[in-house]
Amino acid sequence: MKLQPFQTLKHYDKKNFPKDILAGIIIMAVSIPISMGYAQIAGLPAVYGLYGSVFPIILFGLFSTSPQFIFGVDAAPAALVGSAIVGLGIESGTKEAMAAVPVLTFFVALWLLAFYFMKAGKLVNFISAPVMGGFITGICTTIILMQVPKLMGGTAGVGELFELAEHIAETLKTINLPSLVIGLTALFILLVSKKVMPKFPMAVALMAAGALMTRFLPVREWGVQTLAAVEPGMPEWSIPDFSAIAPKDAIITSLSVAVVIMAETLLAENSFAQKNGYKIDDNQEIFAFSMGNFVAAFTGCCLINGSVSRSAMGEQYQAKTQLTGIVAGLSMIILLLCGTGFIGYLPIPVLTAIVISALLGATEFELAVRLWKVSRTECFIFIGAFFGVLMLGTINGVLIGIILSFTEMIIRTSKPARCFLGIQPGHQHFRDLREGSQIHAVEGVLIYRFSSNLFFANIGVLQKDIEEHIKDDTKAVVLDAGGIGSLDITAADRLEILYKSLKKKGIRFYMTEHIADVNEQLRKLGLGYLIEEGCVRRTIHIALKDMGINRPYPLEGGVDNEERSASRKRADNRVQEFVWAFGSETEEEIERQIVLQIEQLKKTGDVENLFHGRWAHMEALDEDEWLEHLEEHLKEIVNISGKDEMTLAGKLEAHRKEVHDRIAKEHPELAERFKERRHLLDEHLKEHRPEVYELVLELREKRKE
Numbered sequence: 001m002k003l004q005p006f007q008t009l010k011h012y013d014k015k016n017f018p019k020d021i022l023a024g025i026i027i028m029a030v031s032i033p034i035s036m037g038y039a040q041i042a043g044l045p046a047v048y049g050l051y052g053s054v055f056p057i058i059l060f061g062l063f064s065t066s067p068q069f070i071f072g073v074d075a076a077p078a079a080l081v082g083s084a085i086v087g088l089g090i091e092s093g094t095k096e097a098m099a100a101v102p103v104l105t106f107f108v109a110l111w112l113l114a115f116y117f118m119k120a121g122k123l124v125n126f127i128s129a130p131v132m133g134g135f136i137t138g139i140c141t142t143i144i145l146m147q148v149p150k151l152m153g154g155t156a157g158v159g160e161l162f163e164l165a166e167h168i169a170e171t172l173k174t175i176n177l178p179s180l181v182i183g184l185t186a187l188f189i190l191l192v193s194k195k196v197m198p199k200f201p202m203a204v205a206l207m208a209a210g211a212l213m214t215r216f217l218p219v220r221e222w223g224v225q226t227l228a229a230v231e232p233g234m235p236e237w238s239i240p241d242f243s244a245i246a247p248k249d250a251i252i253t254s255l256s257v258a259v260v261i262m263a264e265t266l267l268a269e270n271s272f273a274q275k276n277g278y279k280i281d282d283n284q285e286i287f288a289f290s291m292g293n294f295v296a297a298f299t300g301c302c303l304i305n306g307s308v309s310r311s312a313m314g315e316q317y318q319a320k321t322q323l324t325g326i327v328a329g330l331s332m333i334i335l336l337l338c339g340t341g342f343i344g345y346l347p348i349p350v351l352t353a354i355v356i357s358a359l360l361g362a363t364e365f366e367l368a369v370r371l372w373k374v375s376r377t378e379c380f381i382f383i384g385a386f387f388g389v390l391m392l393g394t395i396n397g398v399l400i401g402i403i404l405s406f407t408e409m410i411i412r413t414s415k416p417a418r419c420f421l422g423i424q425p426g427h428q429h430f431r432d433l434r435e436g437s438q439i440h441a442v443e444g445v446l447i448y449r450f451s452s453n454l455f456f457a458n459i460g461v462l463q464k465d466i467e468e469h470i471k472d473d474t475k476a477v478v479l480d481a482g483g484i485g486s487l488d489i490t491a492a493d494r495l496e497i498l499y500k501s502l503k504k505k506g507i508r509f510y511m512t513e514h515i516a517d518v519n520e521q522l523r524k525l526g527l528g529y530l531i532e533e534g535c536v537r538r539t540i541h542i543a544l545k546d547m548g549i550n551r552p553y554p555l556e557g558g559v560d561n562e563e564r565s566a567s568r569k570r571a572d573n574r575v576q577e578f579v580w581a582f583g584s585e586t587e588e589e590i591e592r593q594i595v596l597q598i599e600q601l602k603k604t605g606d607v608e609n610l611f612h613g614r615w616a617h618m619e620a621l622d623e624d625e626w627l628e629h630l631e632e633h634l635k636e637i638v639n640i641s642g643k644d645e646m647t648l649a650g651k652l653e654a655h656r657k658e659v660h661d662r663i664a665k666e667h668p669e670l671a672e673r674f675k676e677r678r679h680l681l682d683e684h685l686k687e688h689r690p691e692v693y694e695l696v697l698e699l700r701e702k703r704k705e
Contacts, residue, residue, distance in 0.1 A: 003284060008067040008321040016320040023319035024327025026203050027310050028053070028335065030358070031072055031328065032343055033227060033351040034309065037156050038078035042302035043085040043097040046228055049073045051235035052301035053332045056292040060304070061325035063288035065281040069269045070310040070325050071292050075143050076264055077108075077257055077303035079158055084253045088245065099244035102297045104257070105304075106240050107250045109293035111258035112286055121266060121282025128408055129274065130371055131401040133364040134382040136271045138389025138397055139264065139308055140359040147359075150352040151183035152176060153223055161391045178222040183349030186210075190357035194316070201317060203354045210350035211342065219347060227351070229344035234336055235299040257303060261293075262286055265306030267401070271364070272311060309355050312362035381408050415461060416452030420469065421480060421540075423553060425561045430480070430540060440555040444475040445547075447540060451483030456490035463498050474507055478543050481514035492525035499530065510543035511536045594633060601640050627656050632689050649695050 035049030052073040060071035081104055082092065090096045115121075127135075145164040146157045153176025157167035186206050193202040213219055214226055242250075266282055273280050292304045314324050335342070368386075371379035381404045388404075389397030421430040422441040430447060433439050441447070446469055450462050466477055487495070502509045511530065519531060530536050537543040544553065552561040600606075630637070631652055638645045686693040 003063070003287060004065070004281075005062050007065045007281075007284075009323060012321065012323070017323075019318045020321055020323040021327055022201055022204075023314045023317040024324040025331050026201060026317055027070055027313055027319075027324065027328040028331040029207055030203065030313055030351070030354055031310060031332070032335075032346065033348060034307075034355060035073040036227065038073045038075060039302055040093070041075075041156070041158060042073075042078040042081045042101060043090070043092040044101055044300075044302050045093065045098070047230050048098075048235075048301050050230065050332060050336060051299055052296055052304055054235065054329050054336070055295045055299060056301065056304040057325050057332075058329035059295050060288045060292040061322035061329070063284065063291055064322050064325075065284050065288075066269050066273065067278060067321050068276065068311060068314055068319050068324070069265075069272055070307050070314055070328065071288075071304055072307040072310050073302060074305035074307045075146065076139070076260055077305045080257045080260060081105075081303055082158075084257075088249060096244065098300065099241045101302050102240040102300050103242055103245050103250055104254050105293055105302060106242075106297035107254035108258045108261065108303055109290050109297055111255055112262060112290035112293060115258065115262055116283060116286045116290060119283050120262065121286050123263075123402075126409075127267060127270075127401060127405045128378075128381070130367070130378040130382040130408070131385045131405045132267050132271045132274075133367040134385025135264075135267050135389055135397060135401050136308060137363045137365060137368075137382075138386040139268070140312075140363045141386070142390055143309060144356050144359050147352050147356055150225075151180060151187075151349050151356075153179035153225060153349070160393050176223040178219070179224045179347075179349045182210075182213075182219075182224060182347060183353050186350045186353035187356060190353060191360070194357070194361070198316070203313070203317075203357075206350050206354065207346060210347040211345040214345040214347055225348045227343050227346045227348060230336075230340040232337055232340045234333065235301065237298055238300065240297055261289055261303065261305050263401075265289060268306050268308050268311070272315070276315075308362050309358050312358040313354075316358060316361055377411060378408065381405075410457050413452050413455070414457035416450065416458060416483075418448070418450045418452075418461070418465060421447040421449055423555065423561070425555065425559055426552075428551070440557065440559045440561075442544070442549070443554040443556050444473050445478060445544065445549065446470065446474055446476070447478045447480060449480035449483070453485050454487035454491035454495070456488060459487075459491040459494040463494055466498065467501075470502075470505075470507065476508040476510065476543075476547055477502055478510045478512060478540055480540060481511050481518065484514050484518060487518070487521060487525070489525055492522070492527055496527060499535070508547060509535055510540075510546070512538065512540050512543050594630060598633060598636060598640065601637065605641065627652055627659075634689070634695075645695070 031053045032050065035053045036046035037049070039049030039052065040046050057071045064071075081101060084104065085092060085097055085100055088100070090100055142160075142164070145161070145168065148157075148168055149171040150156055152171050154167075154171035154174065157164040159167075189206065190202055193200060214224075220226065266285060269280055269285060270282075289304075289306075296302065296304045310328075368379060368382050371382055384404050385397065385401045388400030392400065419432040419434060420441070422433045422439045423430060424438050425440065431439050432449075433441060446466065448462075448466055448469075452458060454462065462479075466479075470477075499509045519536060522528060522530060522536065534546060537546060541551075544550075555561050631649070634645065634649060634652075637643075637648060641648070682693065
């Protein structure tokens, strides 16, 4: 639990200095409207939002292990504290609120320190990427919806989706058109500049333009709101007045807020870390959260949290280290001492557009699209986490996210990868029977591989699979438990039931290939007698030998299983590597690769690359199938290249003969198999491209002559 301060500043690369400085200044500027607004939501005067953007953010920067995440006054804790204050009967913005908020902040910091010593950061390891993506996108969308009314001249919304939608609808009734035009124009410029000139500090330029517009145009007379003027000066240091809130209320309320800060910030930090390819120390981050909030408590500020919007802004302007956060804090000091007059000139719609632009960049809707294509289950988990935050709030969103993560884990492990095994004639290794017709089951033996830990949710799958595949001539069931590292008591009980059921039928049961630790678990769970009775063996081969079945094993259907020569084994193992790699998608993958090759042909005009290109590493039978797919595209290749159809078809046939000759020379035992497969491919070509098939036949006849 050793702390390592200044971790992101060690071995600092000087070339990052300008980027970190610029990003820090931009984040400071963007923090002005955000912090002032959230401070008011928390029940404090607006200026306390600026105070919270000084020392807490600097201290966090010193201890954080994240090179780009920024701390600051943020929506979720501000809303939680604000509602807690109201619930305690304290009016927002009063002296009582100014006394109560620092007390809550102190106890939150205390809870976070306790979480650090409990190493609670490990909990994030149980939250999956879909949950993390849905969570962060939900937070971003919530804050965007909070900010939308400010584009129209209204105030920021609070609450969840329906409350925010209702507030937007109310704001539409009193919309200020100049505010909307200024805000949407600024947002449009920001979004376009991200694409056209992403390195240009457009946010700073727009703030300067907004201040100049306020100075020289009557924007206030148009109804456009600007930030409130702030008196210059720094926050005063003082010990919180612990009599402001009853200790019981402070402890209970602060616990829920501390959980939200830890979960929300760690989730967001890990999301940024995964996206940008670095790692963070979750536990040290919790310590950094605690220190930041302790400082906030002693300067009278509200709670501080990891800020997605500020971090997204830093990412946009290529911030590389926590120097960005430190610069943001130091520049806020300069602003508080010397530049508070500037704040009153900043139009709120422009600043709101800057915040929304940054948040749009932090959403992960593209992950949802990707998940929809590859895993509908994970996509629904993303959607669940997203709407959990959006409709039920951050606390419930965190809980839903954790529940969804565990649900996903159970779903995955309840239906693990599993298969029945057999042997390729002349070989010794056991392979999935689904790999191809050349794999045959051992006669009278059911060999079953289960690739997951055994527990209450998946033991039924194992039991059902085995029972459904028992035949009249089955003499033994061999469980390949190489993928099983542990089992719970439910799995042990069901395994015992299966064993006794098979024993009654006169079928022997073996458990094999597992690590030694599983045997220890079997003994503790009351199944040690299986080991003593010889039902637990180290390998499948030993189990078969125990039954009196020796190599070469008898295969179902009387298939010959005589030992093959070394060269034949190598040939068998190498045949159709492409088919093995892509399985049921082989045809689609070959077609996709050929389409890519044809696209390349359009650019280069190099026809030879089609015959000696990216597929040259394939094994012979794969190569032949590739040639057959090329023949289906013959007319397209002719049109692109301008070559003679007969010439190209001749090249394809010549290459096929070269492949056949190579097989006949290196592996004569495979030549007959090649001919059989060639016949099948010819039939496929005849069905799909009869005109090309006739051309190929003509070429073959000419070759015979």
